Amino acid sequence: xxxxxxxxxxxxxxxxxxxxxxxxxxxxxxxxxxxxxxxxxxxxxxxxxxxxxxxxxxxxxxxxxxxxxxxxxxxxxxxxxxxxxxxxxxxxxxxxxxxxxxxxxxxxxxxxxxxxxxxxxxxxxxxxxxxxxxxxxxxxxxxxxxxxxxxxxxxxxxxxxxxxxxxxxxxxxxxxxxxxxxxxxxxxxxxxxxxxxxxxxxxxxxxxxxxxxxxxxxxxxxxxxxxxxxxxxxxxxxxxxxxxxxxxxxxxxxxxxxxxxxxxx
Amino acid sequence: xxxxxxxxxxxxxxxxxxxxxxxxxxxxxxxxxxxxxxxxxxxxxxxxxxxxxxxxxxxxxxxxxxxxxxxxxxxxxxxxxxxxxxxxxxxxxxxxxxxxxxxxxxxxxxxxxxxxxxxxxxxxxxxxxxxxxxxxxxxxxxxxxxxxxxxxxxxxxxxxxxxxxxxxxxxxxxxxxxxxxxxxxxxxxxxxxxxxxxxxxxxxxxxxxxxxxxxxxxxxxxxxxxxxxxxxxxxxxxxxxxxxxxxxxxxxxxxxxxxxxxxxxxxxxxxxxxxxxxxxxxxxxxxxxxxxxxxxxxxxxxxxxxxxxxxxxxxxxxxxxxxxxxxxxxxxxxxxxxx
Numbered sequence: 001x002x003x004x005x006x007x008x009x010x011x012x013x014x015x016x017x018x019x020x021x022x023x024x025x026x027x028x029x030x031x032x033x034x035x036x037x038x039x040x041x042x043x044x045x046x047x048x049x050x051x052x053x054x055x056x057x058x059x060x061x062x063x064x065x066x067x068x069x070x071x072x073x074x075x076x077x078x079x080x081x082x083x084x085x086x087x088x089x090x091x092x093x094x095x096x097x098x099x100x101x102x103x104x105x106x107x108x109x110x111x112x113x114x115x116x117x118x119x120x121x122x123x124x125x126x127x128x129x130x131x132x133x134x135x136x137x138x139x140x141x142x143x144x145x146x147x148x149x150x151x152x153x154x155x156x157x158x159x160x161x162x163x164x165x166x167x168x169x170x171x172x173x174x175x176x177x178x179x180x181x182x183x184x185x186x187x188x189x190x191x192x193x194x195x196x197x198x199x200x201x202x203x204x205x206x207x208x209x210x211x212x213x214x215x216x217x218x219x220x221x222x223x224x225x226x227x228x229x230x231x232x233x234x235x236x237x238x239x240x241x242x243x244x245x246x247x248x249x250x251x252x253x254x255x256x257x258x259x260x261x262x263x264x265x
Numbered sequence: 266x267x268x269x270x271x272x273x274x275x276x277x278x279x280x281x282x283x284x285x286x287x288x289x290x291x292x293x294x295x296x297x298x299x300x301x302x303x304x305x306x307x308x309x310x311x312x313x314x315x316x317x318x319x320x321x322x323x324x325x326x327x328x329x330x331x332x333x334x335x336x337x338x339x340x341x342x343x344x345x346x347x348x349x350x351x352x353x354x355x356x357x358x359x360x361x362x363x364x365x366x367x368x369x370x371x372x373x374x375x376x377x378x379x380x381x382x383x384x385x386x387x388x389x390x391x392x393x394x395x396x397x398x399x400x401x402x403x404x405x406x407x408x409x410x411x412x413x414x415x416x417x418x419x420x421x422x423x424x425x426x427x428x429x430x431x432x433x434x435x436x437x438x439x440x441x442x443x444x445x446x447x448x449x450x451x452x453x454x455x456x457x458x459x460x461x462x463x464x465x466x467x468x469x470x471x472x473x474x475x476x477x478x479x480x481x482x483x484x485x486x487x488x489x490x491x492x493x494x495x496x497x498x499x500x501x502x503x504x505x506x507x508x509x510x511x512x513x514x515x516x517x518x519x520x521x522x523x524x525x526x527x528x529x530x531x532x533x534x535x536x537x538x539x540x541x542x543x544x545x546x547x548x549x550x551x552x553x554x555x556x557x558x559x560x561x562x563x564x565x566x567x568x569x570x571x572x573x574x575x576x577x578x579x580x581x582x583x584x585x586x587x588x589x590x591x592x593x594x595x596x597x598x599x600x601x602x603x604x
Contacts, residue, residue: 050496069502070505071502072502078500081496084494084497086492087357087494088362088542089547090489091546098489099501101502
């Protein structure tokens, strides 16, 4: 299991994350919410193993990430960064197949099947064969999501722990594809026992698709619980500095629906 | 989304393209070997190479072919191969279409080593070449050490620019101090030439370049992953620091000896991978081997031109590659500007 214990991180000599403890449990989607600069991306970078903790620890299967080779880590966790741009243009198929680079043992036949399956899950099957640069920002995001799904699912033994880290995956997607993507993540967690962490800005998307929500403010964890427990007016004021009405969702009993009020001035 | 499937635009298969390029290289090599200050009939090549043919003319032709032309054409192939595949690797590492092997100091460092040896009175290639190789490695090591401290490759790139400027200045100092005879030798280093070609040289360089090129070719996945970004390559399992070190070391070891033997030959490492990328796409699985072959073709062609445009004298090959490569790069930039 991927978990952070009393994690602190610094960037450019400034502490941006302090005393964060959380675990990515198999079969669960953990949403991360917070204002700009609250430390969401730093948390994701630390969990991905690209940023060394200043103190505390990030461990996978009880071993600190620093003890894992990049290759071994890539076989157990996949990361979708914000809008990567290609230095030189490639075909969509080539981009998606990159997800299997950590798995040299995967034969071309099964890889083609997996790539097709991933493109379907990302609702991007019709983009296969296009040039990556010819796609819109949202379409590129879905293709990158398919690439990460290939990495997540390739050569996976039944019940093997795999973690998926998504950094604002819905940022450039239309509402329909925001739902498609988060539903795909949620189903992968339910059906395959994948452990997912999703950084989001849309509180209501998080309430709808995440099993737990971690609220970050000023680099500290101010709440970590089920959406209904954590999304309170007091918490939201602490995180965003905004007053909010927290209602019950008209169609999903027990699911909160958040309406923010415009700040005075 | 229910939009209809886009028809797939098929690129020519990798194997077919490589086979076509290989055949083109073979034909070109034979043509270049038959042509020069003295013309050897193309049809006589097989007989001359494999020992048949005993006329008085045949003996002369065979001598020219075997002792002069073939080593020279083979050296062009070896050097072109090494420069182009190194250029492709540097462009992948720096994620920049304008990167080339010289960027990490390997070319000007080598030229500085050679120029220093010449002006300080070295007798011949036996001293100049090792000095050039030492200069290549020292400059690259310095650029890598100074630039490698920052995260990302930008540091190495900037350090390379600084080291290159420094090398150019010291070369200028030596040139200013040189006498007329030395100036003549210096021209060779600054403009490049394959005139040093010989069988022992080809026998030493060919396996070296082949082995190091194969090691670069093996890294095609890592180079593709770098297209996504450095973080993304790391997420896909490529340890960035180790990868950067490996690519820089391989390129320095590959290009260093070439510079030592031929002087600085510009633009091949820059333009060839670009040309291949425009036609075949950026997938390094195809880009690297195709660049290797196109590099060999380009330099064979350039050396052929260098030998025949000003018979009986030779034009330095660096002038030919830059004369063709310069306008090509300008055209490329113009195209990017309008795109």
